[in-house]
Amino acid sequence: MPDDRKVTLRVGFADQLRDIEVQLPAGEPKPWDARSELQVIGKPHPRVEAPLKVSGAAKYTHDIVPTNALWAAVLRSPHPCAVVEAIDVEPARAQPGVSAALALVKPGERVIFAGQDVAAVAAKTPEQAEAALRAIAVTYKPEPFVVDTAAAMQDGAPQVHRGKVQERSTEGDEPGAGGSAGQRGNVRTTPSMKKGDAHKGLRMAKVSHEATYTTQVHTHSALETHSIVVQWDGPKQATVWCSTQGIFSVRDEFAEVFELKPADVRVHTDFLGGGFGAKFGASAPGSRMGFIAGELARKAGAPVRLLLDRKEEHLCTGNRPDSRQRVKLGAGADGKLTAIHVQAHGTAGIGTGAGVGRNAFGIYSRCPNILVESHDVFTHGGPATAMRAPGHPQGAFALELALDELAAKLKLDPLDLRLQHDEHPVRRHQFELGRKQFGWDAGRKQAAALRTRQTRVRRGFGVAASIWGDFGRGKAVVATVSVARDGSVEVKNGLQDIGGGITTVVAQVVAEVLQRPVEAVRVRLGDSELGPSVGSGGSVTTASVTPAVRAAAEAVKTQLTALAAKQLGRKPEELTWSEGQVRAGTKAIAWAELCKKIEGEAVVATGTRPDTYGAYPVKFMGGSSYQIAGVQFAEVRVDTWTGVVAVERVLAIHDCGKVMNPLTARSQVQGGVILGTSYALTEQRIMDRVRGVMLNPNLESYKIAGVRDVPREIDVVFTPVDTGANNTGAIGIGEPSTIPTAAAIACAVHDALGVAVRDLPLTPDRVLAALGAVPTRGAS
């Protein structure tokens, strides 16, 4: 192995490119940079697994039925808070078809949200399992509860927790977020983000703006519900199929719960029907699914399938917390910000993680005084968990809309105000690009004209920014690449493809290195026995996995080059690779011939990824990794008679380092925009304050956007950036693409109406209330 070495990389973006020196660890291939000429990477390629998905052949956890498998069902607390006085699961055992029953609470224990695990059964059919649940006798003593965030903050509100709260974080959470700085009543303070003196900055301001912004609880609503299938292969060995974003998080939790060696738990996730942050570990955030399925299977002596239904999915598998954000902005007469102060409260139910992200602190960083204070407010609701860019969409909404309201007072163009305060060169470039491409200046003028004329239908233009970090993980992935004597190429890793397209990208990386057609690369993922990997959360997958895959493919290539050199009687460094053959001057050996010369069955190599070694041009706050840039522009149409908001166009300009596959990357950004639109306009968990239960745990009254609710046009533009962060140059895109959408839409509505609607979702009644057409309803 050669020693560490220095290489010169061409990094940057657009016309801002420069050479930097990077220290590479031993054995690390030279990173692809702005000078690299790549044949497959960066070219659109259809998903290699798509034929299975369009023909119904792809097997999801819902579709796995081991021989003699039983159905599990879980009895859930109907009470938001109650002490269990007595529980008897014996009557369930006597019901037809039932093989096992399990109490999940003991007498004297308290349940603290409606939907919490109480008992479980396994039976031959789902109907028998449901019927058996009804035979379980539970006596509850209901206790006072609170499900409303504002009410929970008041003195004397029922206490949700009676001790210090354990924070639960997953691979879906943003690194460095969270932590506790004290707890009083139901309010737990998380460490604040602070620079300068925001209070002083506000006092110095010539123009200021202060208002409260609220956002709703948003559920992940992945189409495949949380599901796990457990089969014991021996007293200390199990096979688990799980709809998960993190195969190894399932393995490790299952092993811990049942005191097994992780290597004796095999986890499969060939395909999963979405996750959005809620699917890590063997359990759901609010249900001990791994234990339930494993214990029922053990007791019954048969495999058990535990597939949640849609109602359970809403109640106990996580959600995005709500927020109530008091935003104070100060500026000088010249429009320079003197202070940003955000005080945020939100409920993650019985859980933690209601912070509002880094938007207010990290984006408009030329403001000298910033203070962001976040608080978790405990309520008797199902626990929140990381959801696609945890905290950020709610933080972006409040900050960006407040900036627009301040800009109006300053008589400044909101885009100019942003450009004055954002230091990130890529984001500044994106703002300028969008101004031209979106027709910003003309559009804003047109919107102003319609406002002046008081037309029934208005148009509005808004813009917002996103901030995320390159959290690509080093030393976490071991990928294996092999080339067999018959010329076939295979790559293996215990990763799951959540739908972002990583299977195809992995094939592309191997195809690029070995100069084989993408279709000729067999990709095997979705099995814990295929080598360590990362969870698909925090936008880390592509940045963590592709460098390890490339390292493995390069190692195989080195071995094949040596073999070719021997065959051609040349030195390895004299050889060049081109499609289908390895050449030295006039002598060449074809791929098939070369592979036949392999001694033994195959050439095999593993690859890993070192820690991130470069970060150009801007570091993510508080870390050494690259800060991912993105901006989105939105145009809305608002009917001032009905209050209905329609999103006409969104222009999403994003950076994800070196784009691996523009086809799938574009889809992912489009998906982020659509999720953000749905959050902005229709989705909302509604709690019954009197009974303490969710009123819309379904998909007809919990409204996720359909085809007619999404923007009429979504344009996706990538800003290619070479960061020198890792050997493929890939960084993440999943989270950044959904951060600014709701904020940009809300800003556009403000532009259309001349007044802000400060509460999400932007429902017709709120639009009409903002216009003074109907009385204001309190934000829930």
Added chain:
Amino acid sequence: MSDRAGITRRGLFRGIGTAGLIAGCKPGERPPTTTEEHGDAAGPGHGEAAFGPGPAPVSFTLNGEARTLEVAPHVTLLAALREQLRFTGTKVVCDRGACGACTVLIDGVARNSCMTLAHDVAGATVATVEGLASGGKLSVLQQAFIRHDALQCGFCTSGMLMSCQGLLERSRGQQLAREDVEAAIAGNLCRCGTYPNVVAAVLDAAKGSA
């Protein structure tokens, strides 16, 4: 059953409820409100054999092949397809007609299989996603979905495809507009955000197959 395709799970439940009510009445005490429910109520006295609560045979054509199943009257077509026949391409998402993930074609019409009882398709032709390809070759629509990247996680894809297939079969040879596709998939929810690509794929396929 003359109007089989018009019977829904809800409709049949209503019918069963009526039949139960009738059974609980003495002869001659039939409530007058039941007359309009005759079409839905497969109860005795209407020239049809009673069945249930245990399994009873039902025959239909699935993807071109004749099938006979022993299935209890309360079992949905969705459950019969997935759990009994192991045709798992059709997905369960909401199980109450709100999301379209379980869409199949019944006599050429896109329907939610979660809102259809297995016995409702007696004698009918049922098509699922597994039947779209023929002779190992993907259909024009399936290929267009792949080309336009009209799928991400893939969980809504089967239902989307069947709604779109229904549209293509009805409109064969005619020009399709974006609004036609939007109407066809208005009942199909996707959480990954593939809608624009689905619309593009169907318009492309319509051109190709017209």
